[in-house]
Amino acid sequence: MPNIAVVDMQGKSVGTLELKDEIFAVEPNTAAMHLVVRSYLAAQRQGTQSALTRGMVRGGGRKIYRQKGTGNARHHGNRAPQFRHGGVVFAPQPRDYVVKVPNKVRRLAMKSALTTQFNDGNIIVVDKIELPEAKTKHVAKMLTALGADKKVLLVVDNEQKDVIRAAKNIEGLKDAYVNTINVYDLLNADKIVVVKGAMQDIQEVYA
Numbered sequence: 658m659p660n661i662a663v664v665d666m667q668g669k670s671v672g673t674l675e676l677k678d679e680i681f682a683v684e685p686n687t688a689a690m691h692l693v694v695r696s697y698l699a700a701q702r703q704g705t706q707s708a709l710t711r712g713m714v715r716g717g718g719r720k721i722y723r724q725k726g727t728g729n730a731r732h733h734g735n736r737a738p739q740f741r742h743g744g745v746v747f748a749p750q751p752r753d754y755v756v757k758v759p760n761k762v763r764r765l766a767m768k769s770a771l772t773t774q775f776n777d778g779n780i781i782v783v784d785k786i787e788l789p790e791a792k793t794k795h796v797a798k799m800l801t802a803l804g805a806d807k808k809v810l811l812v813v814d815n816e817q818k819d820v821i822r823a824a825k826n827i828e829g830l831k832d833a834y835v836n837t838i839n840v841y842d843l844l845n846a847d848k849i850v851v852v853k854g855a856m857q858d859i860q861e862v863y864a
Contacts, residue, residue, distance in 0.1 A: 690766045779847065
């Protein structure tokens with residue numbers, strides 16, 4: 658089984674944690690990760706854009722001029738796309754962008770993402786996070802000591818709401834609980850800072 662170093666808030670090693678092969682030593686499946694990321698991004702779209710086609714635009718029922726003798730092109734109504742106030746060609750309509758993904762593929766993608774980031778050395782396990790007060794400066798100081806100063810995903814226990822509150826104003830940082838992490842956030846982060854208790858919960862959920 659792979660091992661990972663456990664550090665304190667100052668970045669000093671305080672031990673190691675044994676990781677499960679079925680989560681952090683799988684063969685990464687790029688296709689599964691790609692499908693789940695597509696599904697996640699598609700779910701962020703509202704799908705409410707709408708425009709009127711020539712059949713939906715109000716008016717335009719009367720022929721604008723006679724068929725022959727004017728020297729102009731033949732037209733019926735004045736709501737065709739080439740006219741002002743006319744309809745839109747191939748107008749977008751409200752739609753659902755959902756990309757369905759089987760649960761087995763979602764679990765495989767999650768394990769693949771965790772394995773990929775572990776292999777790249779981007780996962781940092783912190784023994785515990787204890788702040789003197791729920792202030793942003795304390796979290797920022799910890800991240801600097803850990804070398805996580807760019808795009809960071811912070812995964813904490815459900816009890817650490819003060820840490821989440823203190824981390825809200827840090828640019829490039831995204832927080833999550835064990836039950837809210839997703840493949841996109843894992844792959845999009847340069848560093849993943851995980852509290853030891855949260856890492857143990859992750860192994861229980863996805864083993």
